[in-house]
Amino acid sequence: MSLTPQPDWRASIERRLTRTQEFVDDTDPEALAVVLVSMGSLLAAFVGFLLASPWTAVPLGVFLIATGYGWARHQALVARAVTFAMTTVTLVTLGLIVVFIFAESIPAFQYETASVFGVSVPGLGMFTQARWDAVSEPVRYSLLPMIHGTVMVTTIATLVAAPLGVAAALFIAEIAPPRVRELVKPGIEILAGIPSIVYGFIGFTIINPWAGGAFALNGGSTYLFVGIVVGLMALPTVVSVAEDALTSVPDVMKDGSLALGATDWQSMTSITLPAAFSGVSAAVLLGVGRAIGETMAATVMLAGIPRISEPLVNVFYGYETLTSLIARGYGSANGVHESALFAAGVVLFVTVLCLSIGSQYIEARMRRRLGGIE
Amino acid sequence: MSRDSGRQADTVSRRKYLLTSAAVGAAGLAGCSGNSGDGSDGSDGSDGSDGESGSDDGSNTIESSSSGPSTVTAEGSSTVYPISNKGSSYWNSNSPASDGEYWGANDESSVAGWDQIETDMNIADYFASLYGFEPSGERSNPPFATRVALSHSGTGCEAVRDGLVDIGNSSGPITAELDISEDERDENYVDHVVGRDGQPVFVSQAIYDAGVEQLTGEQIRGIYQGDITNWSEVGGPDSEIFVVGRAEGSGTDTSFRLNMLGDADAPMDVDSRFGQNQQVQQVLQDNDNAIGYMALAFSGSGIQAIGIEFEGTLFEPDADAENTIFDSEYPLNRDLHMYTRINEETPDGTDMREAAFLNMFLTEFGQQTFVEDVNYITLPTSDIEAEREKLPDQA
Numbered sequence: 001m002s003l004t005p006q007p008d009w010r011a012s013i014e015r016r017l018t019r020t021q022e023f024v025d026d027t028d029p030e031a032l033a034v035v036l037v038s039m040g041s042l043l044a045a046f047v048g049f050l051l052a053s054p055w056t057a058v059p060l061g062v063f064l065i066a067t068g069y070g071w072a073r074h075q076a077l078v079a080r081a082v083t084f085a086m087t088t089v090t091l092v093t094l095g096l097i098v099v100f101i102f103a104e105s106i107p108a109f110q111y112e113t114a115s116v117f118g119v120s121v122p123g124l125g126m127f128t129q130a131r132w133d134a135v136s137e138p139v140r141y142s143l144l145p146m147i148h149g150t151v152m153v154t155t156i157a158t159l160v161a162a163p164l165g166v167a168a169a170l171f172i173a174e175i176a177p178p179r180v181r182e183l184v185k186p187g188i189e190i191l192a193g194i195p196s197i198v199y200g201f202i203g204f205t206i207i208n209p210w211a212g213g214a215f216a217l218n219g220g221s222t223y224l225f226v227g228i229v230v231g232l233m234a235l236p237t238v239v240s241v242a243e244d245a246l247t248s249v250p251d252v253m254k255d256g257s258l259a260l261g262a263t264d265w266q267s268m269t270s271i272t273l274p275a276a277f278s279g280v281s282a283a284v285l286l287g288v289g290r291a292i293g294e295t296m297a298a299t300v301m302l303a304g305i306p307r308i309s310e311p312l313v314n315v316f317y318g319y320e321t322l323t324s325l326i327a328r329g330y331g332s333a334n335g336v337h338e339s340a341l342f343a344a345g346v347v348l349f350v351t352v353l354c355l356s357i358g359s360q361y362i363e364a365r366m367r368r369r370l371g372g373i374e
Numbered sequence: 375m376s377r378d379s380g381r382q383a384d385t386v387s388r389r390k391y392l393l394t395s396a397a398v399g400a401a402g403l404a405g406c407s408g409n410s411g412d413g414s415d416g417s418d419g420s421d422g423s424d425g426e427s428g429s430d431d432g433s434n435t436i437e438s439s440s441s442g443p444s445t446v447t448a449e450g451s452s453t454v455y456p457i458s459n460k461g462s463s464y465w466n467s468n469s470p471a472s473d474g475e476y477w478g479a480n481d482e483s484s485v486a487g488w489d490q491i492e493t494d495m496n497i498a499d500y501f502a503s504l505y506g507f508e509p510s511g512e513r514s515n516p517p518f519a520t521r522v523a524l525s526h527s528g529t530g531c532e533a534v535r536d537g538l539v540d541i542g543n544s545s546g547p548i549t550a551e552l553d554i555s556e557d558e559r560d561e562n563y564v565d566h567v568v569g570r571d572g573q574p575v576f577v578s579q580a581i582y583d584a585g586v587e588q589l590t591g592e593q594i595r596g597i598y599q600g601d602i603t604n605w606s607e608v609g610g611p612d613s614e615i616f617v618v619g620r621a622e623g624s625g626t627d628t629s630f631r632l633n634m635l636g637d638a639d640a641p642m643d644v645d646s647r648f649g650q651n652q653q654v655q656q657v658l659q660d661n662d663n664a665i666g667y668m669a670l671a672f673s674g675s676g677i678q679a680i681g682i683e684f685e686g687t688l689f690e691p692d693a694d695a696e697n698t699i700f701d702s703e704y705p706l707n708r709d710l711h712m713y714t715r716i717n718e719e720t721p722d723g724t725d726m727r728e729a730a731f732l733n734m735f736l737t738e739f740g741q742q743t744f745v746e747d748v749n750y751i752t753l754p755t756s757d758i759e760a761e762r763e764k765l766p767d768q769a
Contacts, residue, residue, distance in 0.1 A: 334552060
């Protein structure tokens with residue numbers, strides 16, 4: 001098996017080499033030199049940055065000068081190199097953040113080592129018991145209560161944001177007269193611009209005291225109302241993206257349906273929505289992503305006690321989510337406690353990664369099924 | 375067509391805008407780097423700053439000359455912040471002695487403790503000159519500036535440990551905040567106590583009105599460890615107790631566990647935890663069955679401090695009572711710390727700039743103005759003497 005692809009690789013490497021050779025031969029040597037100097041100094045600056053060297057500014061300056069000169073003389077080539085470099089910078093930034101979060105969380109994973117069938121697995125203790133107490137003995141860092149909280153809040157938020165958002169998007173894209181659309185769309189986008197602490201503040205000063213009295217709760221922190229507030233915050237994202245997806249369905253398809261005698265509503269449900277399904281699900285998943293990552297509103301509205309509600313689905317408790325745990329604890333945590341907060345970050349990162357991959361997968365599948373339509 | 379051309383004009387103007395803003399940004403960057411260069415040059419000639427001055431001086435416009443001493447920076451606990459920040463504001467104002475309200479005396483009024491000072495110099499000039507700095511003689515232009523940032527006790531201790539700031543404000547002992555031994559503390563830090571904070575226990579107004587005006591230490595322990603869950607068990611109305619704690623591991627949390635529950639890592643069973651005093655205050659006002667503890671400075675309407683009986687002594691929230699929660703004997707009182715770092719440049723731990731600033735808090739004027747006036751507890755005379763011993767000799 002391993003022998004067959006090798007000639008392919010070799011051939012493709014050779015092809016690539018010849019192509020590079022041709023490219024080098026065709027290009028003005030001065031332009032080539034400028035690009036090499038510029039990219040080389042950027043790389044050197046990056047290495048300097050990683051080593052925290054005081055000389056980092058020198059290669060960075062060389063990069064700026066070389067790029068500036070190249071931009072004036074050989075714009076097309078330099079632009080190619082610079083845009084490529086900027087994309088790399090984005091990816092490298094992501095990579096560095098991921099490495100940092102994982103590296104910082106290692107002590108917590110080591111602390112919470114548990115053994116299954118005689119094999120000790122680092123970090124398993126975070127998911128097999130439910131005690132979080134960073135101060136008094138026994139000190140344990142279970143993430144289960146926070147995962148439960150995040151799941152509760154996200155589920156409720158999705159139940160709020162998905163139907164409301166898709167319905168609103170359908171209305172704006174298909175039903176509303178143009179004038180209404182022009183008014184409503186900016187309105188929704190303004191909703192997206194309200195900072196989350198404002199929602200949280202309203203929740204803390206108005207909803208929590210009210211809920212405490214209305215439902216005879218001790219305190220007033222509930223996953224129910226945090227979920228609703230977060231759902232409202234995710235709503236504009238869902239509406240905007242879903243509306244874009246619905247509008248991008250070609251008129252030809254709808255016209256065909258109408259020509260066959262279907263009503264507006266029938267074309268919407270049987271043509272527009274299925275055709276835009278991938279975009280609409282991407283909208284909902286983006287909304288879910290927003291809900292998972294929402295921090296301020298959850299932090300100020302929740303009680304801040306890592307505990308699992310009883311029974312599990314009781315929404316009239318509001319303890320803690322992964323994000324609010326970090327927001328509440330970062331100031332006073334140190335040692336393994338701090339590292340456990342990074343572990344919460346790792347869990348969040350992995351979740352959002354899965355969501356993102358999931359949405360890509362749905363999109364790819366829908367594209368395959370509908371063939372040719374994006 | 376006209377609409378299209380309109381759009382095009384739009385994009386052109388946006389591109390122009392981006393270009394312009396980029397140019398402005400670049401100019402700003404250039405300005406910044408120029409400034410910080412000057413600043414770090416200047417601090418080389420100063421008296422042993424810890425190398426944090428580069429970032430400080432970049433944004434500092436208060437200093438008149440670049441060769442002056444660098445800004446004293448402090449960071450940390452929200453509990454120590456009112457003291458530290460008020461001191462810093464007074465310092466930076468450098469009010470003249472004729473002001474009467476903030477410094478010095480005139481026909482109408484004089485500041486507290488003025489009879490021990492009696493100087494013609496401005497406020498910062500006076501305290502700085504005690505440690506050998508040149509007075510500037512101008513208001514709003516102290517010999518060196520001070521700046522206080524607000525975060526948490528742990529963050530403040532970490533910042534002073536890592537040399538990010540000169541002074542780390544902390545409401546809990548640094549040994550607990552950084553998890554270090556007392557030997558490590560004595561080796562690396564100097565602990566300046568500038569005042570005391572009582573942590574009164576507050577209850578919602580409704581509970582106070584229903585007759586819970588005092589609790590024993592034992593009862594409070596029961597409430598915070600989940601053994602007592604209904605107000606009727608301690609002589610109150612038949613309603614559940616809403617127990618409010620503080621952020622896990624914070625300075626306030628640690629000292630409450632230590633002083634009230636007997637151990638810095640004693641277990642607790644509370645219904646809610648909040649990071650900020652203001653949040654506790656708000657929640658106690660919003661609920662009619664809550665109990666919480668917070669810094670004295672945050673007492674207000676809708677909540678009531680209650681008396682606590684420890685080992686037969688009743689400490690009352692009333693300042694005129696025999697034993698009050700302001701006494702240093704009250705077990706929930708804690709020292710408010712300003713830590714400085716011992717390093718190669720300052721083997722004593724406190725350089726002249728820091729000493730000049732800290733000394734201001736250790737006078738009768740400082741205690742009255744910066745400690746008592748923001749509702750904290752002043753240090754007794756003997757403690758002030760002991761604290762002054764920790765500072766380097768005056769010039």
